[in-house]
Amino acid sequence: MTLTITDVTLTYPDGDARLTALDHVTLEVGRGCLTAVVGPSGSGKSSLLAVAATLITPDSGTVEVEGVAVTGQSRRDQARLRRRRIGIVFQQPNLLPSLTAAEQLQVMADRPSTARRRALELLDAVGLSAQAARRPHQLSGGQRQRVNIARALMNDPTVLLVDEPTSALDHDRGAAIIDLLTRLTHERATATLLVTHDRSHLAGADRTVEMDSGHLTGAARTPGAGCAL
Numbered sequence: 001m002t003l004t005i006t007d008v009t010l011t012y013p014d015g016d017a018r019l020t021a022l023d024h025v026t027l028e029v030g031r032g033c034l035t036a037v038v039g040p041s042g043s044g045k046s047s048l049l050a051v052a053a054t055l056i057t058p059d060s061g062t063v064e065v066e067g068v069a070v071t072g073q074s075r076r077d078q079a080r081l082r083r084r085r086i087g088i089v090f091q092q093p094n095l096l097p098s099l100t101a102a103e104q105l106q107v108m109a110d111r112p113s114t115a116r117r118r119a120l121e122l123l124d125a126v127g128l129s130a131q132a133a134r135r136p137h138q139l140s141g142g143q144r145q146r147v148n149i150a151r152a153l154m155n156d157p158t159v160l161l162v163d164e165p166t167s168a169l170d171h172d173r174g175a176a177i178i179d180l181l182t183r184l185t186h187e188r189a190t191a192t193l194l195v196t197h198d199r200s201h202l203a204g205a206d207r208t209v210e211m212d213s214g215h216l217t218g219a220a221r222t223p224g225a226g227c228a229l
């Protein structure tokens with residue numbers, strides 16, 4: 001399994017007590033599979049993503065990427081793993097204002113010699129070939145989010161983590177972004193974990209899991225073609 005989260009508990013300080021954000025959560029995501037985690041505000045979705053991204057160390061439990069336990073690694077090894085194996089799409093694109101769409105991707109490249117070609121190939125994959133030379137203020141919100149997604153794929157990650165990608169978009173553009181993420185997940189065989197409070201776009205997800213008060217409460221939908229669960 002590409003991303004395996006096993007029996008993870010995460011608490012935050014809450015005055016004199018501790019608030020349990022994740023309560024013995026177990027979840028597996030295989031390559032070529034988009035798993036959506038839905039749940040109300042405060043249910044623990046962003047915390048789950050942060051643990052999967054190795055940005056937060058849980059109180060207990062483990063995270064494995066391609067069979068390697070990352071929970072006990074040094075921060076330096078975790079950062080290397082993030083750079084090489086994990087793509088993260090944050091809610092807000094946070095593009096650099098002075099760079100073109102292609103340059104936003106190129107600056108992420110591990111291998112500078114192929115960066116330009118790869119950036120253009122990825123912009124084509126997200127439907128932005130004609131916008132490669134545009135800067136963020138010359139792009140729509142949906143186009144900026146597509147650049148954001150393409151940028152996360154720059155170093156060919158095996159795990160793709162996506163946080164509320166449709167929150168700034170209208171319904172149709174939001175649905176198009178989820179369809180794009182599902183297609184890219186299948187084509188590029190990433191293990192994709194997407195969190196959202198908005199379940200209206202999720203018809204195309206391979207699997208939907210519910211989060212409620214730090215618990216994963218159920219899995220629905222059978223895996224689609226190419227989804228190696």
Ligand SMILES: Nc1ncnc2c1ncn2[C@@H]1O[C@H](COP(=O)(O)OP(=O)(O)OP(=O)(O)O)[C@@H](O)[C@H]1O
Nearest residue numbers: 012013019021040041042043044045046047048197
């Ligand atoms: N840094 C923190 N310190 C203390 N408590 C936190 C911290 N981050 C999150 N929490 C709490 O942990 C719980 C889970 O929060 P989390 O952000 O993971 O939920 P969420 O489902 O992503 O919410 P939203 O949809 O609003 O982003 C909430 O009760 C939240 O208040």
